[in-house]
Amino acid sequence: MADVSKISLNTATVKAQWSLRECIEGCARHGIRGIAPWRDVLHAMGIDEAARAIKDNGLRVTGLCRGGMFPATTAAVRKKALDDNYRAVDEALALGAECLILVVGGMPEGSKDIAGARSQVRDGIGQLLDYSRKHAMPLAIEPLHPMYAADRACVNTMSHANDLCDELGPGLGIAVDVYHVWWDPALEREIRRAGRDRLLAFHVCDWLVPTRDLLLDRGMMGDGIIDIPLIRTWMEREGYQGCYEVEIFSSEDWWKRDPDEVLNIVNARVASAV
């Protein structure tokens, strides 16, 4: 059974309805004890103000979304991306986040060189680690579904993320989002390979059949075809004790609902379908 005291709300789930302040107050109201903000809503609220409100409400921050987006065609743009990643580490520290989520980036516009993009990702994470390690902020690579390989993240499997962790060493781990990895026949093996130290976050939602949009048609847990409890079991067998972070991009359904209704259903579905 999923432990309902371990729910975390990723702010993307009510992105269309609520500011970060409303998310924080909503979590408190619904007994949700974790939160994972995106940087846009964090900046809108102000980092100090957000850190204070999160602390006042006793929430844990299961991750900051997001750093990454390393590949670029020029050194100047790569440098700019890296600087933004340093700021993301600082913000994660200010919030006391458990990790900084990395969506690593795809191929720069006009490029067909996915191997080159992957090489830039490795180098970019390596540089960022020099900074994040000093401040003890764990970086969590989030492998994204292969349908995002071109334009969002060219790390698309747990196996690839584990390879990067092997190569780049401590301070780096993985955020496992069931939406991105459920289909992978190597998933159980690669969760085991990652082991407790690398398993930094566990994101849940569901894969709908049919899926009408590549980006914004994710489902509430239980409404799709992912065996989420099975994957949770694999995580927890390795010693994962973190939250279940609920992250649902859904422009036509959940983003159109009353957010208090959404949080009621999140609470119910973590109990019944996670």
Next chain:
Amino acid sequence: MADVSKISLNTATVKAQWSLRECIEGCARHGIRGIAPWRDVLHAMGIDEAARAIKDNGLRVTGLCRGGMFPATTAAVRKKALDDNYRAVDEALALGAECLILVVGGMPEGSKDIAGARSQVRDGIGQLLDYSRKHAMPLAIEPLHPMYAADRACVNTMSHANDLCDELGPGLGIAVDVYHVWWDPALEREIRRAGRDRLLAFHVCDWLVPTRDLLLDRGMMGDGIIDIPLIRTWMEREGYQGCYEVEIFSSEDWWKRDPDEVLNIVNARVASAV
């Protein structure tokens, strides 16, 4: 350089415009020497009639699309699917096809058991091989992109297809469609692992950014981000000598154009972008 004498037209590319007879005549008119029919247009024309017209026009049949769809919740439905696969083998033989393409099927409705579906796929292909081997008709597993894992094909990587070939033995190979496998960091290695004998077909189109629909928004070669010549080189290095089969599902673009224009562009793009 791609060899333009090796173009094959998959009938799906002009599915909205042309019958199989029109496809056959269109290939002849445009100097295209291969064809790969889907079974719906084949049945509409009649198998004997189609076999005759294909032969009269000197076309090679680079594959019949498609068998597969093995998983089901009851033995009766599985048996029905297998019977249909036997008929597909017979039809492939009647056309002198170089292989029968297998789209293996996803999870049956209501199921969340992808491991179970994969096990049914293995068993189904095994049973079909008992028949296809007797008649020397090669079966080609087409690994589909992971975004189709739930409802179309639960074999989503070359690695998984190679594992099935290892397990099930001769008479079984792989159809490599760049659309489905371009993102895979293990692609070059797994093409090498497959080797000449297993590389039964090579399908080309392109991945568009953005992709607006999971099913019907594939691009013409050169319009997207796949490095097709690189993948072709990997295929040919292993000794692949078959055709480049052009298969483009495109409800909003290529299916709305004059099919003679489509074939002109196919010919030009195989020369410039494959």
